Amino acid sequence: MTEQYQVCSLGDSVEQNQQWDAFVDTVQNGTFFHLSGWKRVIENVYQHPCHYIYATEDQKIVGVLPLVEQKSRLFGHALISTPFCMNGGVAADSEEVMLFLEQQAIEKAHALGVDYLELRYPFARNNPQLTQKCAHSTFGCELAEDHEQILANVKKKQRAVIRHSLKNDLSFRVDNDTSTAYEVYSESVRNLGTPVFPKRYFAALQEEFGERCDVLTVQQNDKALSSVLSFYYKDQVLPFYGGGLFEARASKSNDYMYYQLMCHAKDNKACNYFDFGRSKNDSGAFKYKRSWGMEPIPLHYHFHLVNATELPNLSPNNPKYQFFIKMWQKLPVWLSRRIGPFLSKYLG
Template sequence: MPDTFTLSQLGDNLQECKQWDAFVDNTATGTFFHLTGWKRVIESVYGHRCHYIYAKTGQDIVAVLPLVEQKSLLFGHALISTPFCMNGGVASDSEEAMLFLEQQAINKAHELGVDYLELRYPFPRNNPQLTEKCAHSTFGCELAEDADKILAGIKKKQRAVVRHSLKNDLNFRVDNDTQTAYDVYSESVRNLGTPVFPAKYFDALQSEFTDACDVLTVEKDNKAVSSVLSFYYKGQVMPFYGGGLFEARSLKSNDFMYYQLMCHAKNNKQCDYFDFGRSKDDSGAFKYKRTWGMEPVALHYQFHLVKAQTLPNLSPNNPKYQLFIKMWQKLPVWLSRRIGPLLSKYLG
């Protein structure tokens, strides 16, 4: 491994953060989730320690790696790139620089005494010190040039569902209404038995990413029934936190929501690609996304065990969480919003 790399850790210096983000913007493997805004959001909302490291050759950044330390008596101690995000790992155009930062991450994991290191790569790696686990897949599609062609590109059966939704007198708006997004999302995930994030998390995302973040809300008779918080980056739209109330199923308002988001992203955000995000393999969300005609692409998450003896399994499909999920589904929504943030900060 060359000796020309120097290691640095990102602080709060604005110029340093701008240099990091400019590198991410101009690197093929740089994603929205590598941006320094996530460091500020995670530190301010969750209080986790961030260890954002980067490699330089001379004065030039050649690789970046966002790392976040999560420590919980219930869920363990981990170093992750990056929690609350579907992608992470090293962003670089240089294999040597990637290996250099992966080794630095392994060193940091041992120094901190974590249970494991997790690097959320969307592509395979060839590092013998890392163990791959492909348990999630991502979905996406190119966006056609107008609304009619976008609709025509949806798989036939799902296209019929969207057409049905268009007859249900639904309205939608796009704005920065993170409160409504949170209200709908929190009830939706309660119904799934999942602890919800704090409301201030959605506010922080909107404040940090401004024009690269918005909310699309679907209403029926002036009542919000579905809502999604989305990100925009490098010509892609990413509906990241979306959900619907109980009546959303009969109204097909979630289907309406995603179709309208596709059209909005194409017409108003100049996006060419719809990134439907990750889902646990063979889960309900996984099967739903396939109905749109999108095929799964495996995510190649990499692990290095430090104190842990086996790879982590925080999936809702883990049998040991089934009783907890059933109990959570019975909680009043207001109580789930109160307790949820105490747990979700370790489940990103």
């Protein structure tokens, strides 16, 4: 019976946050994106109200649910678990606890008067109050024991591209240089017609997550061509924000970057799994990840409509955004970095 559970709100108490994270570390469906550090990053960088709640039984945490409120005239009013992350929803071992916290989220969504509630699960849910939408997929693979075997496990055509990149006088470094990562990433997403996040967001992620976050940058003739900010959690490496300059295509530096990240994660972080992250189904990124030999795994995002009459569609494939995307691609990079953060804070 759900009456046995108590719902609590996560505050700023260090002890409370430690207990939250200790639970996420041990629960099977707890992910990096459930960690309490995201609350501090999102509040400090974006000023979005966070409504992190958890369930207790006999004063012990039995389930957590991170929720973030986003409100924009352009993109609507939503309660999301969790924006800027590919996963969210309830982390708990018990179906009963999951249903209990989902009900709490639905009630919170109605109390806030949002357009919709969005719970980003990597698996399907059996809750009649939620509507499922599978528009994204995730990719990943096990990491072999040595560099040669990691390369051998890549699909043949992509393996040839990586071998080519290894002959292109490229080098890489791994450090905390979020500034270079941002410079490369911001130019990359401008070329795709997407508003970039504020620079301080990258720095905040590195500061918050410490050794669980680093940057791998690929250089040629002392010039950074590609860079990726990655997370490490539960023996997995998650390359989360990666990009390359225009010159990256000719040098194959993006391919070199992900291969070297696999090797670095295995050698230095004891990772056993490479999580290539989410991509919009049938997008360019989707096809690129599949070329490595990884098969798509559907992500199950679930919605509960409150004031909205239809499911949201903030995808760049939405025809109403095509003109905006084409115009954005023509902006000078410096200008896209200046005005992008005012829009991207609602597009995570």
